[in-house]
Amino acid sequence: MTTRTGPIAAPQTFDSVWDAICDTREEAEQMKLRSEVMADLERFVKDNRMTEAQAADSFGVTQPRISDLMRRKFDRFSLDSLLSMAEKVGLKVYATPHQSS
Secondary structure: OOOOOOOOOOOOOOOOHHHHHOOOHHHHHHHHHHHHHHHHHHHHHHHOOOOHHHHHHHHOOOHHHHHHHHOOOHHHOOHHHHHHHHHHOOOOOOOOOOOOO
16 A cells, blocks of 8 residues: 655656756756757768768867767767867757747
């Protein structure tokens, strides 16, 4: 038998996982952008059938950084560093508009 004490919280809905886990709207937007740019960079590497060493050379970073990128280690990249990598290979990154609540 389960006993409950106190009121049950109403379920919450979020536009994205980042909205759910980040403390502020600004932090959530930053993480959304970082994840989008990381996905674009990962797609570029895969579409061009690059090795991690080739990608590192193209992006101007080390091979372990490419390994982190391909394993989606978000915490290891700033938005600035990701944008710099994208610029080095000619990728144009555009922010996806979001709806305000």
